[in-house]
Amino acid sequence: xxxxxxxxxxxxxxxxxxxxxxxxxxxxxRLAYETWGRLNAARDNAILILTGLxxxxxxxANADNPGPGWWESMLGPGKPIDSTxxxxxxxxxxxxxxxSTGPASLDPATGDSYRLNFPELxxxxxxxxxxxxxxxxxxxxxxxxxxxxxxxxxxxAYSALHPGATRAMVNISGAVQSLPFxxxxxxxxxxxxxxxxxxxxxxxxxxxYPEHGMRMARKLGVITYRSSLEWSGRFxxxxxxxxxxxxxxxxxxxxxxxxxxxxxxxxxVRQFDPNCYLYLSRSMDWFDLAEYGHGDxxxxxxxxxxxxxxxxxxxxxxxxxxxxxxxxxxxxADGLRAGGxxxxxxxxxxxxxxxxxxxxxxxxxxxxxEFLGGL
Amino acid sequence: xxxxxxxxxxxxxxxxxxxxxxxxxxxxxRLAYETWGRLNAARDNAILILTGLxxxxxxxANADNPGPGWWESMLGPGKPIDSTxxxxxxxxxxxxxxxSTGPASLDPATGDSYRLNFPELxxxxxxxxxxxxxxxxxxxxxxxxxxxxxxxxxxxAYSALHPGATRAMVNISGAVQSLPFxxxxxxxxxxxxxxxxxxxxxxxxxxxYPEHGMRMARKLGVITYRSSLEWSGRFxxxxxxxxxxxxxxxxxxxxxxxxxxxxxxxxxVRQFDPNCYLYLSRSMDWFDLAEYGHGDxxxxxxxxxxxxxxxxxxxxxxxxxxxxxxxxxxxxADGLRAGGxxxxxxxxxxxxxxxxxxxxxxxxxxxxxEFLGGL
Numbered sequence: 149x150x151x152x153x154x155x156x157x158x159x160x161x162x163x164x165x166x167x168x169x170x171x172x173x174x175x176x177x178r179l180a181y182e183t184w185g186r187l188n189a190a191r192d193n194a195i196l197i198l199t200g201l202x203x204x205x206x207x208x209a210n211a212d213n214p215g216p217g218w219w220e221s222m223l224g225p226g227k228p229i230d231s232t233x234x235x236x237x238x239x240x241x242x243x244x245x246x247x248s249t250g251p252a253s254l255d256p257a258t259g260d261s262y263r264l265n266f267p268e269l270x271x272x273x274x275x276x277x278x279x280x281x282x283x284x285x286x287x288x289x290x291x292x293x294x295x296x297x298x299x300x301x302x303x304x305a306y307s308a309l310h311p312g313a314t315r316a317m318v319n320i321s322g323a324v325q326s327l328p329f330x331x332x333x334x335x336x337x338x339x340x341x342x343x344x345x346x347x348x349x350x351x352x353x354x355x356x357y358p359e360h361g362m363r364m365a366r367k368l369g370v371i372t373y374r375s376s377l378e379w380s381g382r383f384x385x386x387x388x389x390x391x392x393x394x395x396x397x398x399x400x401x402x403x404x405x406x407x408x409x410x411x412x413x414x415x416x417v418r419q420f421d422p423n424c425y426l427y428l429s430r431s432m433d434w435f436d437l438a439e440y441g442h443g444d445x446x447x448x449x450x451x452x453x454x455x456x457x458x459x460x461x462x463x464x465x466x467x468x469x470x471x472x473x474x475x476x477x478x479x480x481a482d483g484l485r486a487g488g489x490x491x492x493x494x495x496x497x498x499x500x501x502x503x504x505x506x507x508x509x510x511x512x513x514x515x516x517x518e519f520l521g522g523l
Numbered sequence: 524x525x526x527x528x529x530x531x532x533x534x535x536x537x538x539x540x541x542x543x544x545x546x547x548x549x550x551x552x553r554l555a556y557e558t559w560g561r562l563n564a565a566r567d568n569a570i571l572i573l574t575g576l577x578x579x580x581x582x583x584a585n586a587d588n589p590g591p592g593w594w595e596s597m598l599g600p601g602k603p604i605d606s607t608x609x610x611x612x613x614x615x616x617x618x619x620x621x622x623s624t625g626p627a628s629l630d631p632a633t634g635d636s637y638r639l640n641f642p643e644l645x646x647x648x649x650x651x652x653x654x655x656x657x658x659x660x661x662x663x664x665x666x667x668x669x670x671x672x673x674x675x676x677x678x679x680a681y682s683a684l685h686p687g688a689t690r691a692m693v694n695i696s697g698a699v700q701s702l703p704f705x706x707x708x709x710x711x712x713x714x715x716x717x718x719x720x721x722x723x724x725x726x727x728x729x730x731x732y733p734e735h736g737m738r739m740a741r742k743l744g745v746i747t748y749r750s751s752l753e754w755s756g757r758f759x760x761x762x763x764x765x766x767x768x769x770x771x772x773x774x775x776x777x778x779x780x781x782x783x784x785x786x787x788x789x790x791x792v793r794q795f796d797p798n799c800y801l802y803l804s805r806s807m808d809w810f811d812l813a814e815y816g817h818g819d820x821x822x823x824x825x826x827x828x829x830x831x832x833x834x835x836x837x838x839x840x841x842x843x844x845x846x847x848x849x850x851x852x853x854x855x856a857d858g859l860r861a862g863g864x865x866x867x868x869x870x871x872x873x874x875x876x877x878x879x880x881x882x883x884x885x886x887x888x889x890x891x892x893e894f895l896g897g898l
Contacts, residue, residue, distance in 0.1 A: 268773050325760060326760070327751055327754070327755050328751075328754040328755060328757075328758040328759065328760070328778065328779075328780035329746070329750075329751035329754050329755070329780075330751075331760075331778050331780055331781065332742075332746050332754070332780050332781070332784055333746060335778075335780075335781045335784065336739065336742050336743060336746065336784070338774050339738075339739065339742070340715070340739060342774060343735045343738075343739070345720070360718045363714075364711065364714065364715060364718070364739070367707075367711050367714070368711060368743070371704070371707050371708060371711065375704075376702055376703075376704035376705075376845065376848060379702070379703040379704050379707070380702050380703060380704070382703075383703040384703065385700060385701075385703070385706075385811065398643050398805055399713050399717060399801055399805060402808075403703065403706050403710075403808065404703075405703035405704075405706055405707050405710075406706065406707065406710045409707055409710065409711070426774055430773055430774060433777075433778065436760060470751065470845065473751060
């Protein structure tokens with residue numbers, strides 16, 4: 149899986165054994181990470197970015213890898229996350245396949261890939277491993293966490309598990325728990341992979357690979373990451389021209405939107421490990437911040453901010469998000485504010501749905517930049 | 524496929540050959556239909572119900588089949604569609620598998636099932652065949668068409684192809700054309716079926732059947748037929764109890780919403796012919812009322828109502844519908860009104876999404892009943 153790892157990646161060895169929330173331990177596990185900017189003498193200018201399900205650690209160009217990253221317009225000198233002021237850290241999530249230890253990694257106990265022998269993954273494990281990295285870099289307290297999508301859950305877990313470990317939080321299109329609609333979508337994505345005969349209970353290889361299942365899962369993901377509104381404006385009912393059509397097949401690609409999904413699927417299928425996808429996907433279903441509030445997620449949010457443990461927070465959401473709908477981001481802001489944080493809620497009218505933070509930099513950039521500038 | 528046909532079904536022989544919109548003809552084709560109430564002497568009390576993708580013709584109990592139908596609470600003596608006043612007709616859609624001729628039927632030319640040799644199906648073919656049935660029953664002009672979901676498209680096609688053939692129209696969760704989001708969902712459903720090795724280019728049988736593909740397609744359908752709001756209230760994050768869980772499998776059924784989808788899928792998979800599903804599904808992508816307005820769907824709506832051809836119309840939609848969103852039903856009412864019909868738009872706050880008309884009879888019943896009562 150080395151082809152998934154960007155050049156310039158650094159590694160951090162996690163404490164060994166590393167205990168997982170739902171049971172089991174990892175031996176010799178590590179995180180792939182990158183940094184931007186410089187840690188100041190007071191060690192109080194560090195920002196940790198917690199990612200969505202699939203990204204690698206290469207958020208943006210840096211000295212080790214000048215190639216553009218997945219959030220290139222957001223991070224760098226003079227950009228909303230300004231690397232001339234902040235020391236920024238991002239790790240590939242534990243359980244992922246972009247350098248950090250996950251189901252596709254070698255199990256030192258067997259010398260073979262973990263596959264389904266990897267212990268069950270929780271969002272809390274991602275948060276705990278990131279916290280170990282931050283401490284390993286000599287940082288006692290972060291200036292801010294920035295979590296997007298699944299990373300928004302990781303950011304909440306980070307603060308719930310380590311009160312006061314960050315002074316501020318930017319929670320983007322996040323949630324305290326998954327709604328049944330989102331669980332249903334992800335359950336279907338996993339089923340598509342698991343029903344592919346080539347998945348073979350996780351024992352696939354490059355030659356016999358669950359390509360069909362991954363394609364279905366990715367297409368369903370893209371459908372729910374974007375919005376009906378955006379696609380109506382972008383694709384309408386435009387047909388592909390003759391050459392791009394699949395001959396006379398009445399069920400072949402005919403509409404532009406079908407070709408768009410096909411392109412997304414093709415680009416993703418061999419770039420992401422199917423077992424890692426299953427593990428990360430399920431971790432989002434399981435996450436429930438209410439566990440830290442005696443069954444009450446709002447109480448857990450208040451606890452995160454209690455006694456000045458979290459000073460500032462910004463929760464951003466998008467009206468067209470069907471996967472993490474807007475009321476979930478409002479809940480985060482309301483709960484943190486009720487706990488004592490200076491917390492604001494920024495609902496944005498982006499048409500791009502859940503993925504808007506990746507593409508609608510014109511709206512997200514100023515909101516994030518202003519918040520960080522005010523810290 | 525005879526097990527799909529309810530008892531008491533009647534058959535109507537379509538003109539032979541029956542020409543299909545996109546090319547090809549059917550020989551010896553027929554529609555399965557049922558009726559309720561009695562046609563009056565003036566033959567002006569007939570209502571035609573045009574269904575969504577999957578229903579059979581058994582809308583409600585009648586003399587031939589006292590078993591409950593799929594819209595039992597809506598149709599019958601004293602019900603919103605009052606069979607003591609109206610003579611009500613419903614056919615299984617052409618191309619379907621509940622008695623009417625479709626891809627699962629025998630091709631008289633070969634003696635074998637049509638399968639993918641069935642000609643391409645258009646919504647207009649469904650409307651034309653229904654119109655032939657209505658004329659065959661001796662009815663010159665309908666009192667009303669009632670079309671739900673795909674049937675809303677069929678109702679528009681019916682009026683566009685035969686101006687004045689109905690005095691009124693109830694269009695429920697319908698649309699003048701499919702949005703790219705809906706096309707994307709349906710494209711993925713079809714892909715799930717077509718990628719199932721047991722689909723075998725349409726040459727499956729009971730022993731080797733694309734069960735996995737149909738299951739995926741159905742689950743995705745159910746996800747988009749309902750709404751996130753409804754499921755949050757209905758399922759929340761409730762887990763299945765131990766017995767219903769799939770052992771220790773971390774990817775097995777665990778949340779109630781997953782079990783709900785599984786149940787829906789199991790009930791559907793062997794009750795609907797996969798090739799019929801593909802044909803009906805694609806017909807919805809292709810339908811575009813704009814063809815009847817020189818590329819302008821609003822002009823086509825106006826034309827439907829022009830010169831008193833359509834007198835009264837009611838377009839009902841639901842706020843939580845993500846497949847046929849509310850603005851599409853508003854467009855229908857606005858266009859018909861602009862053409863001269865007395866047309867009203869009824870947006871309902873049902874939480875059940877696209878499928879609300881099937882389950883939220885408390886809201887739909889009075890609206891439909893009042894409209895029909897005023898005719």
